[in-house]
Amino acid sequence: MGESLVISSGKGGVGKTTIAANLGIALSGIGLNILIFDADITMANLELIFGMEGLPKTIQDVLEDKARPEEIIYDGPGGVKVVPAGLSLRRIKKSDPDKINEIFQLFVNKVDLLIIDGPPGLEVDAVTSIAASQNMLLIVNPEITSLSDALKIKLVAEKLGTRILGVIVNRVRGDPTEVSGPEIEAILELRIIGNIPEDPIVKKSTTLGKPFVLLDPKSPASLAIKDIATKIAGKKAEFEHSTKSINKLMGGFFGR
Secondary structure (H helix, E strand, O other), X not given: OOEEEEEEEOOOOOOHHHHHHHHHHHHHHHOOOEEEEEOOOOOOOHHXXXXXXXXXXXXXXXXXXXXXXXXXXXXOHHHOEEEOOOOOOHHHHHHOHHHHHHHHXXXXXXXXXXXXXXXXXXXXXXXXXXXXXXXXXXXXXXOHHHHHHHHHHHHHHHHHOOEEEEEEEEEEOOOOOOOOHHHHHHHHOOOEEEEEEOOHHHHHHHHHOOOHHHHOOOOHHHHHHHHHHHHHHOOOOOOOOOHHXXXXXXXXXXXX
């Protein structure tokens, strides 16, 4: 059985989906079998970031009993598998969160790591994603409003028993008006596992529908994501693929 990791944020627009997509590819490059599940139903931007718009079957079809779960797993870029969100399922999810949880558990058994791109905020679909996941990464911008919203997510995750691996600070500019790393850790009482700098490659990659870790692997944002991936995998950057090493991966960061 694999592990599940929800990528969460207190509000939209912090770069959560972009991080989920690129982190998944970086972890795939290390040697993990990755499936990225777009649970951010109201926005459903994962397909756009991957350049995979218009897929014939999505989670919408599974929830309406029009498709089997295995029919909505697609090959994505960089070796990852992708489960698209499709149309808005807000009404369906509110009426049947247990079915969403069942689907999560089915997929987590198929891979080393199921990455769930969770909805922002604290509505029922977001809480369902957190509750269904063993682990969580919290995405913030270095702004007090972002941290205030993230703190609420943290408290919910703790009540649900979801392990919080740490915080990723996105869009760091080095501006003196930003909340500093030590201040972020003090406010959230969580460790920062990575800082992703503001980088023009991110906007360009979204426009082109190609994740930035593939578009420019040596860009500042790409290097930051890869560093975070090695921390999550519990390995150093010079990690070499082998069956024995891959078996140890999930005992690294997740086993702590």
